[in-house]
Amino acid sequence: MCLASMNNCCWKSSGGCRPLASQWVGWFAVSLWILSVSLVAGQGTGGEKGSLDLNEETKGLYIGCFKERVDIYDALVYAGNADSCVDICERAYFRYAVLSSSKCACSKEFDQASRLDQAICHMRCKRNKAQFCGGVDSQSYYATGVKVSGPPTNLSIGNITETTMLLHWSDPAQPSYLTRFVIRANVLKTFATSPLSQSLEWGVGDHERHLHLLNLHPGTLYNITVSSMCDETNCGTAAIEAETLIGKPDPLPGEPVILERNGTTMKVSVPEAINNNGPVTFYRLVVMIINDEFQLEFDEALLGSYNRSVDNGVPYYVTAQFPYQSQFLIGDGKIRGGYYNAPLPPDSHIHVSLGIVSDYKGIKTVAYATATHKQHSNRLTDSNATDDDQTSVVALSVACVIFGLLLIASFVVYGYLRFKTGNRPQRLSDNHELTLQGPMVEVENNGYVPDSKLKENFRDQLSLALDDLDSSQKFARNAVRLNIDHILAQGSFGDVMSGKLQANAENLDCQVHVISDDIESQDQAVLLKELNQMIRLMPHEKFLTFYGVSASADWVYLIFELPPVLLKKRLVEARIPPSVDSARFSAISEEMILQWIYDISVAMEYLETNKAVHKKLCSYCVYVTNTNQIKLSIFGPPRLADHEKQIDISRWMAPEVLRFQHHSTKSDVWSYACLAWECCTLGATLYANITSQDLLPRMKNGLRPEQPAFIFNDLYQLFLNCWQIEPSERPDFEEVAFNVRQALTSPRHCLSYDRLDNILIPYYLPLLELKN
Known part of the structure; x- marks a missing residue:
């Protein structure tokens, strides 16, 4: 026991006698520090795997002391203080920085x-x-x-083709915050x-974690980015470059022009070609010997060198391959x-x-133009006709001067x-005015109008509509x-053909509605x-x-855009x-399908607002x-099917x-729901087990397109609302568009394409969708 003053009391140890007062003060300060740190660290208790409230986890906040984990040393770096380690882990999108000495x-988490x-x-940072x-x-x-x-x-990137590739990726560092991914492909080269x-x-x-990228362009280098989205915020983007394979040259090259023929040789003019699907590496000339039996088309499988053509007995061969020369x-x-x-x-x-x-890069493609007789009519000179042509020119010039x-x-x-x-004075005429000497016959007008008058009236009204x-x-x-x-299509107004339109120095793909001359009078009004x-x-x-x-007076062509793919x-x-x-x-992703359904509803809402009715809404009218x-x-009219037969739109x-x-x-609303169901089922045929003739009585008895297991109740209920037998009970397109927009916020709760x-x-049964 210490009997003297406190300052004289000591604690015996191997190092000698230490004053008790100073020792107690030190222990008291350490105890207070430990208590304060424990209170802060105690906020993370309450689970086996833990973290603080995300909103409270400010940068640099000390979480606590934990048993050493060696499994997190895979990406070990060295840092002299906590600030440096926090910066390193923040850049790598980790929630926690972990230090042990300088390691x-x-x-992503800690084990509570x-x-x-x-x-x-107790170790202090260096x-x-x-x-x-x-x-x-x-x-x-x-x-x-x-x-x-x-x-x-x-x-x-894998499975690369001319127009597609398969993209794979793995989880981000903190997948718990993730709501969706956005993938973009930007053209680099x-x-x-065009x-x-x-x-x-x-x-x-x-x-x-993977996606088939579709509708890419051949021979194109893309910068492909995958962005992690946390609600509407971009939480990080990774990128990779990939190039599609080159495709068959497009457009086809032009036709050579025969300039001169001299016995066993022929001089031709070679038009310079362009290729949107790859480089133009070489030009080839194919000689075709025409006789009564030979058709103008040749089989590329049999096309080869001159010696091969002799062996195969075909009258065509590749005579030369060369870089461009005119x-x-x-x-x-x-x-x-x-x-x-x-x-x-x-x-x-x-x-x-x-x-x-x-x-290009080990891939070779070839495309050939079709040769016609026009290449002979364009001949510029002929060694056998030069003198005759000159004589004709002189004779024609002399004739023009005399005339x-x-x-x-x-x-x-x-x-x-x-x-x-x-x-000179003019003599008065002795002729008298002619008069009718017999009775006149009055023709009664019974309202008959000749067909020629009707056609003229129709053309006048058509011209008036186009004048605006x-x-x-x-x-x-x-x-x-x-x-x-x-x-492309056939209807009561005439045929619809594909074509090209030269406009503003561009060669545009288009579809042309050729208005027929013999339209029935009732169809003219329509x-x-x-x-x-x-x-x-x-x-x-x-x-x-x-x-x-x-x-013009002889034809009327209505010209529309022609996108590459029909929705069906x-x-x-x-x-x-x-x-x-x-x-x-x-x-195709669920989100893309719902986006298409929403876009169609927006378009139909526009028609509804302008008091217009579509009447023919189906997947063959959408591109x-x-x-x-x-x-x-x-x-x-709707597009023809692949069999070049007309579509029976009664199913819609x-x-x-x-x-x-x-x-x-309201009838458009019914058709819209049929089209939306068709989108969700990847082009399935409506009422696949019923003929068109049986549709009406079965509909009156409650028949509706089935609900597959991958279309969930909320979305299918929207379809059922549109399929009410009483038109007034169906929603309008404003309501439909609103509901589909709501579904877009969580596509997987409406639709799932998991196998x-x-x-x-x-089933998709194309023959059932055709007119008999």
Whole structure:
């Protein structure tokens, strides 16, 4: 016991006697510090795996002392203080920085069960003595303040084709904050001369880790980014570059022009080619020896060198391959690019076809133009006809001079005679006015109007409707090139063909409605009504662009945009067969399907607002652009099916239309729900087990398209609301668009294309959709 003053009391130890007062003061200060740190660290208690409230985890906040984990040392770095380690882990999107001496590691969470007393983490950081850096077999945890998921990791590309590729990625550092992914493909480099869409975009749910990128352009380098989205915030983006394979050259090369034929040789002019799907590496010339039996088309499988053509017994061969040159001499007997340029048979009828070779990164593609007789009519010179042509020119010039002199002389004589006879008095005529000497017959007008008058009246009204168009929408006939072999649709107004439109220095793909001369009188009125309505509604971003008209006294062409893919075709092609090892049965995401359904509802809402009725809404009237945008056709008949047969749209029609032909906005709502169901089922056929003749009685008895297991109740209930038998009970398109927009906020709660054991996709039966 200490009997003296406190200052004289001591504690015996191996180091001697220490004053008790100073020792107690030190112990008291340490105890207070431990208590305060424990209170702060105690906020994280309450679970096996823990973290503080995210809003309280400010950057640099000390979390506590924990048992050492060696599994987090995979990406070990060294830091002299907690601030440096926190910065490192923050950049890597980790929530916690972990220190043990100078060793810095990062972690997504901490194990609450491994929390230790703070006194164990007594080691001070080397570069900041106010901070703790763990202890023996222990680690100090600090918050980084990270509140986002971070970018996806391990991006990779596979299965690359001309227009598609498969993108894979792994979880971001903090997947718990993730709501969805947004994928974009931006063009970095392309061979295309025409403008491409610079950015394609897809959206998928937070559970997806791969996506088939569709509708890419051949031979194009893309910068592909995958962004992690935390609600509407971009929480990190990763990028990778990938290039599609080159495609078959497009457009086809032009036709060579025969300049001169001299026995066994022929000089041709070679037009310079462009290729939107790859480089133009070489040009090829194909010689075709024409006789009565040979057709102009050749089989590319049998096409080869001159010697091979002799072996195969075919009258065509590749005579030369060369880099571009404007003229080429065929038949000189030399080797040109590995092909024997054989002399031509004398007195033979020769056609020449031009091919272009695209060779890039080990992929080679070739495309050939079709040779016609026009290449002979364009011949510039002929060695056998030069003298005759010169003689003809001289004779024609002399004739023109003589004719001019005679014309001048006739004017002089005419003027002289007028001058001499101008003042001579005129004799009065002895002729009397003729009068009718018999009774007149009055013809009664019974209201009959000849067909010619009706046609003239129709054409006048049609011209009046087209006169209001802007001058930029009126095209000359030579600006429109029709593909008469490709009929897209057939209707009561005439045929719809594919074609090309030359406008503003661009060669645009288009569809041309050729207005027939023999339209029935009742169809004429319908045409005028629909045409005026269409012009009034245009333009709209969700409708096919109306380019304009080419019209004369003999023809009327209505010209519209032609997107590359019909919605029906896109849906059916998105089905992934069971034979493919895939966790999904659709190559299109749920979000994309719902986005298309929403876009269609917006377009129909616009029609409803303008008191217009579509009448023919189905998947054969809807197109998908290269940027996955929806385009509706609001004029003319639906597209023909692949079998070039007309579509029976009765499967999309409301009962009142089938029975009374009563079209209204409410009947469009019924058709819209059928189209939306078709989108969700990837192009399945409506009422696949029922013929069109049985539809109306079965609908009246409650028949509706089935609910597959992958269409959930909320979305299917929206369809059922649109399929009410009483039109007045169906929602309007404003309500429909609102409900679909709500569904877009959580696509996976409405639709799921995961391949499960009980999932069956409704059948697509194309023959049932055709007219008998």
